[in-house]
Amino acid sequence: MEDRHFSFVAGSSGIWDVVAITPVTGASLPQAPRLNIVAGLQPPSTDATWTLRGVTSQERYVVRTEHDRLAAVQPPLGRPQATSAALIPIQKTSAWWELSQDQRRDIFEEQSHHIELGIRELPAVARRLYHSHDLDEPFDFLTWFEYAPDDGARFESLVAQLRRSPEWQYVLREVDVRLRRRA
Amino acid sequence: MEDRHFSFVAGSSGIWDVVAITPVTGASLPQAPRLNIVAGLQPPSTDATWTLRGVTSQERYVVRTEHDRLAAVQPPLGRPQATSAALIPIQKTSAWWELSQDQRRDIFEEQSHHIELGIRELPAVARRLYHSHDLDEPFDFLTWFEYAPDDGARFESLVAQLRRSPEWQYVLREVDVRLRRRA
Numbered sequence: 001m002e003d004r005h006f007s008f009v010a011g012s013s014g015i016w017d018v019v020a021i022t023p024v025t026g027a028s029l030p031q032a033p034r035l036n037i038v039a040g041l042q043p044p045s046t047d048a049t050w051t052l053r054g055v056t057s058q059e060r061y062v063v064r065t066e067h068d069r070l071a072a073v074q075p076p077l078g079r080p081q082a083t084s085a086a087l088i089p090i091q092k093t094s095a096w097w098e099l100s101q102d103q104r105r106d107i108f109e110e111q112s113h114h115i116e117l118g119i120r121e122l123p124a125v126a127r128r129l130y131h132s133h134d135l136d137e138p139f140d141f142l143t144w145f146e147y148a149p150d151d152g153a154r155f156e157s158l159v160a161q162l163r164r165s166p167e168w169q170y171v172l173r174e175v176d177v178r179l180r181r182r183a
Numbered sequence: 184m185e186d187r188h189f190s191f192v193a194g195s196s197g198i199w200d201v202v203a204i205t206p207v208t209g210a211s212l213p214q215a216p217r218l219n220i221v222a223g224l225q226p227p228s229t230d231a232t233w234t235l236r237g238v239t240s241q242e243r244y245v246v247r248t249e250h251d252r253l254a255a256v257q258p259p260l261g262r263p264q265a266t267s268a269a270l271i272p273i274q275k276t277s278a279w280w281e282l283s284q285d286q287r288r289d290i291f292e293e294q295s296h297h298i299e300l301g302i303r304e305l306p307a308v309a310r311r312l313y314h315s316h317d318l319d320e321p322f323d324f325l326t327w328f329e330y331a332p333d334d335g336a337r338f339e340s341l342v343a344q345l346r347r348s349p350e351w352q353y354v355l356r357e358v359d360v361r362l363r364r365r366a
Contacts (some may be wrong), residue, residue, distance in 0.1 A: 003319070005319060056289075058281075058282075058284075058287075059283055059284055062283055063284060063285040064285055064286055067283045089283075100246050101244055102247055134238045135317070136186070142236045151347050
């Protein structure tokens with residue numbers, strides 16, 4: 001099976017320059033100048049300031065009609081013009097994890113329009129979700145975004161709307177890492 | 184956070200005697216006389232014939248009304264009279280994982296009555312699900328069942344019905360490990 005595991009390694013090397021690391025809710029992550037994305041679950045390294053791990057997995061809330069709408073417009077990662085990126089690690093509350101599937105879906109989409117808001121910014125803002133909740137990691141999700149600098153306002157609008165949504169009442173910790181791809 | 188990870192270690196020691204290891208679909212697991220359940224993700228050991236790892240996690244298909252019905256009748260593991268057990272590791276097809284959430288729920292419950300069939304055998308047959316799909320393991324799920332020997336027929340009826348259900352068309356590999364607790 002292809003490896004769906006990836007590690008985000010912050011430290012002194014990497015193809016991404018860290019522009020800013022900002023705590024949104026709860027504790028921040030230590031500052032580091034560069035970031036690399038490496039295949040596999042990398043063990044902690046003395047070369048790394050921090051390492052966050054995640055796995056791409058099946059969709060948990062998207063229904064088929066939404067999946068097909070997303071698939072029709074979502075771009076791949078690594079587009080040449082998409083030199084701006086954000087890594088947003090999130091930890092949700094235990095109250096979130098104790099909800100049943102239908103309750104989580106209701107908050108996620110019917111109340112918070114998480115999928116719909118993301119679709120509106122496609123194909124400008126590419127996105128990939130990594131799951132960490134079952135991996136004994138400090139965060140539950142790592143979301144990676146890539147966009148052209150000219151589309152920065154679209155990305156800011158997207159994260160601002162999500163942070164005002166009912167779903168975000170279940171966010172216990174959130175850090176916002178902004179990056180720029182090295183030339 | 185409490186550790187939700189567990190390892191099923193088959194070998195020469197353990198509180199469970201292995202009664203039989205039977206392949207249901209695809210390749211079996213090697214025979215071993217005993218089994219232990221150990222907290223944490225245990226690394227492969229030369230003492231172990233095989234080790235399977237999983238994590239208890241949020242419910243993926245159960246809706247709130249079903250959750251509450253289950254919670255009202257499901258017994259804990261480790262009841263003194265529940266000296267029979269089964270460990271059933273399952274790998275599902277890539278076609279299953281490519282389905283969206285609503286399609287998987289429809290097959291799982293509306294077509295296959297997976298939750299409803301399980302509720303019918305409660306409180307006789309206790310059950311715990313461990314997820315392995317995101318852990319780089321050979322199986323996607325490990326289900327553990329415990330019941331009194333007198334309730335064996337109820338357990339056999341449950342697994343027979345599930346194996347005839349539409350959901351099982353997405354099972355690529357299944358092994359059936361039967362156990363008896365040592366006195």
